[in-house]
Amino acid sequence: MSYMDICREKAAQLKTKEKVNILAIESSCDETAAAVIENGRVIKSNAVFSQIPLHAIYGGVVPEIASRAHVDAVDRMVDHALSEAGMTFAEIDAIGVTYGPGLVGALLTGVSCAKALAFALDKPLIPVNHIEGHICANYLTHPDLTPPFICLVASGGHSHILMVEDYGVYRLLGCTQDDAAGEAFDKAARVLHLPYPGGPLLDKLAQNGDPNALKLPKAHTPGEYDFSFSGLKTAFINATHTMEQKGIEMRPEDLAASFQHAVVDALLSKTMRAALDHHVKALALAGGVSANSGLRAAFEAACQKAGIKLYMPRLDLCGDNAAMIGSAAYYRLLRGETGDMRLNAKPALRLV
Ligand code: KG4
Ligand code: ZN
Numbered sequence: 001m002s003y004m005d006i007c008r009e010k011a012a013q014l015k016t017k018e019k020v021n022i023l024a025i026e027s028s029c030d031e032t033a034a035a036v037i038e039n040g041r042v043i044k045s046n047a048v049f050s051q052i053p054l055h056a057i058y059g060g061v062v063p064e065i066a067s068r069a070h071v072d073a074v075d076r077m078v079d080h081a082l083s084e085a086g087m088t089f090a091e092i093d094a095i096g097v098t099y100g101p102g103l104v105g106a107l108l109t110g111v112s113c114a115k116a117l118a119f120a121l122d123k124p125l126i127p128v129n130h131i132e133g134h135i136c137a138n139y140l141t142h143p144d145l146t147p148p149f150i151c152l153v154a155s156g157g158h159s160h161i162l163m164v165e166d167y168g169v170y171r172l173l174g175c176t177q178d179d180a181a182g183e184a185f186d187k188a189a190r191v192l193h194l195p196y197p198g199g200p201l202l203d204k205l206a207q208n209g210d211p212n213a214l215k216l217p218k219a220h221t222p223g224e225y226d227f228s229f230s231g232l233k234t235a236f237i238n239a240t241h242t243m244e245q246k247g248i249e250m251r252p253e254d255l256a257a258s259f260q261h262a263v264v265d266a267l268l269s270k271t272m273r274a275a276l277d278h279h280v281k282a283l284a285l286a287g288g289v290s291a292n293s294g295l296r297a298a299f300e301a302a303c304q305k306a307g308i309k310l311y312m313p314r315l316d317l318c319g320d321n322a323a324m325i326g327s328a329a330y331y332r333l334l335r336g337e338t339g340d341m342r343l344n345a346k347p348a349l350r351l352v
Pocket of ligand 2: 134156
């Protein structure tokens, strides 16, 4: 039997297996990660190697450095994930891997490693979309969360409002027309002289600042659920430069709080409008920016007022990790969506 026949047969058997353990690999950007996830919901292990110190001196992710660092770390992370789970390859049922979107060289490392493991071990290979992984971080945090729900995905590269109709079934309601929310946070943080990635540091500064200190414009977008952060970012950069030139002093805490307030306001108002228009009972946040304290607090208050149940990933699952990929892989497996040795990295892969 060929690998494809074995894989198809094994994948079909797994649909009725009581406990399915998936070894997942994530390498789309600057985290090399591997994890073992049981039935899409239980984290048996979650190993993450962050490359941030390697890129910080350049002020952003350097793709070539990322690819090489992934090659160095991926085997180690797989070993970590297995030993932390107390398992051997024999107890792993399938291999899940992020194949896009992301940096092509970075993605290729994970994809090649996953393909080699799947082929050598005769296990099904499950390709996973990174954005879907972020959404599934909520399944790992909240055992009671099931579709349908609305999800705001806000990361370094994406800002989407999605209707999660079922596991693996998504409808795009709105998205950013230019910069992603995380990208805007990072660029604003750079103006405040914070090191890369500035989003979490700007969040920390903002906690001691006045959100109304600096008035920033509201974006006008064509779609009612769309975002635009480029104008806001430029207005913030111009305002800080003008203040510098005129010798006007404003506390970095106040600048950070004002910028964060403007971004959170846009994310909140569009997402809540989508949730109310679609009469959903549940709303989830996902992606790196869902760790933002201002965003979490604003959604908590708004959802409580609207009678909508709010789901947010555990803080350590907001950023890139392989646990979320293992969860997404499980639901893809149940839908029979396995891959084969032709799997390639897709840097511009879309979810919908
Ligand atoms: O989802 P993620 O880890 O990677 C991508 O898939 O892009 O998101 C990373 C982004 C970065 O832009 C980072 O600055 C931002 O999420 N981020 C934050 C916070 N934590 C991470 N932005 C604002 N506040 C935070 N606490
Ligand atoms: Zn991500």
